[in-house]
Amino acid sequence: MVCDRKVHHGPRTWAVACALAVALFGCQSGGSVSDALDPAAVAAGAQQPGVAAPGPGQATQTLGTGPARIAMLLPLSAPGSVGENGRKMLDAAKLAMTDLGNPLLTLTVEDTRGDATYSQQLAVKAITSGAKAVIGPTELPAAQHVAKLSGSNRPVVLALADNFAGGPGVYAVCLTEADSAAAGAGAIAAKGGKKFVLLVPAGASADIFEKRVANSLSVYGAALAITIPYTSADSAAKAVADMGSLVDAPDAVIVASGDSNPSPILIALKAKGIPGKSTSVVGTNRWLDHPTSPLFEGAYIATLDQHETGPISDRFKATFNYQADVNVAYAYDMVALTAGIASAAGPNGFNRQVFENPNGFRGSTGLFRFRADGSSERSMPFYRIEKGALKLVAKSTPSF
Template sequence: MSGPTSAAAVKANLTLGTGATKVTMLLPLSAPGSTGENGRKMYDGARLAMADLGDKLLTLTIQDTRGDSGYAKDLAVKAITSGTAKVVVGPSELAAAQHLAKLSGSKRPPVLALADNFAGGPGVYSVRLSEADSAAAGAAAIAGKGARKFVLMVPAGADSSAVESRVANALSIYGATLAVTLPYSPTDGGAKVVSDMTSLVEAPDAVVVACDDGSPAAVLAALKAKGIPGKTVTLIGTDRWLERPMDPLYEGAYIATLDQSETGPIADRFKATYNYQPDVNVAYAYDMVALSAGIASSAGPDGFNKQVLENATGFRGSTGLFRFRSDGSSQRSMPFFKVEKGQLKLVEKQTSGF
């Protein structure tokens, strides 16, 4: 049967490699449902990176957070205060990562957090592509083509401040503006927010639709009824749209997201080794272990400092080119696509993120 390594098999092998640089990795290996499955995919990604690059450079100790935020927080605090780990990879629980970001202390090892939609903090770096990054990169690419007036739509109740600030900041670089941010309810069909937009903003050039973990379909249907996307108004989506099957309503939208071709080299080896297709969880785990091995190789066990991790040129991984900022957020240079006939068609090889 193909699929991630079983939880029982994982338990038997929680220390990998014999290198001088000690790394602690926190994964939800025995969590129920998709959380545990994703944790075990990350474990397999880490194993491949160790086999490829890390075995002689790192001693990787993997600890099971069980998907429990409180327990993950305790394990993480112990990992950063024990004095043995040079870097901590994980946790993937958002509340635990947020707790770590609030802790003070400059002598701690850096944390490469795997939590989704985590904003980051000093010394606690956000690894995953966030919806804010994807929305900002897409908006910047369209602003770079001359669009000046943008509208952002976000699900009501979601924490939209990160998406709003990143999009506004990206637009300002091109002299474009975010005219208004409008929360929408996924249940009212989206008609109200679209009529609000037409009364508040005269002739916008582009509409950015974020969806958090819900579906953008209702608001896209309401926009389509108003002729958006069309000759005068561009529609910009985010990577979160792609977490569900491609909807005919996505047609004509632009999306900045990770480059699947970057994962090609590891994807083939991964599938040959573990007998299932890798996903983004595998890629993030692989990249963070590979990054740790790269730093250990070039700078030694004590090379995990701000200067190395926050260097402006960034790092190339199987998820593309990325860099960490001093506030703990990450920036990614990613390809820009247009949805045509239900497929992502490449428009630009990379957005001018950095």
């Protein structure tokens, strides 16, 4: 169930992509709007006492005239880069609707203003107002709250929050650092690596990292020898010294950096001769948020294939007069996916079995699929950093 990215995107393309899932799993069961959430969950979504209401935002926008009602929650009037990204996602949605969705979807776009509490309220409203699917929110606390809600007939939520782990029926769309680390580690294990060390920022996400990487390695009979959480208060040298005292000659060291620059850890590793002939360094997509340093040289990274955005990048630039980025790609793909399902199965074809089709979907961010726990998996190319640039080591797989 994979579309050929060389084919111009259109309703027929995404209809073919979704038809197999619909044939296998059928359509959504009936149920009233009151079944969408438990009453307690609706109350929990109400604005919290003492929290100031957000300022004026953009008016609700409606795109398309199709029978499938889809809600999209974006931080359109938020300040700074958050609002800029929200507006990019809106332009992506407009392009996807022009390409695919106008006759299939009625897409209602609400401005969350970048306020997590207000975004949470809008999400509950969308869930309980008959939307067949919700695209967004982008605010991590709001996505995490929605993932905790329960309901017998809740529509799926395609969350656009960064570093969101997902939840049942609330899918993490964006590539997370844990997914990048797991894919990179798996690529080394596929070549014979058996013993791995994970250096990860301390915090609630450390356990998620460990599980994702360990699961990826287990496919190849490899394992994590140890996970070493570190904090900004800890010296990089201490974390690396701890590793040296606990593990002898690992095949690879996986370095997650979170929001921080990985350079301090890399300096400490280099002092120990890592990377070297017997030990590789595996980085993550978050490294690429920072200027490439000579310290990155020789490290491996699994990340999104920039060439996958080709089918929409040129048209997006021609339409909106600026370059598409990953935020554009994520938003375009989610609108395209809902349009494809509406074309193949009709407005009642939105259910978790369809979205969790193990064969996945191909869009402008490549091949991806959603798991039952809400996390996502992506087929990504594997790179080695050479002379400050990403050099392809292995192409992404054409199927799962």
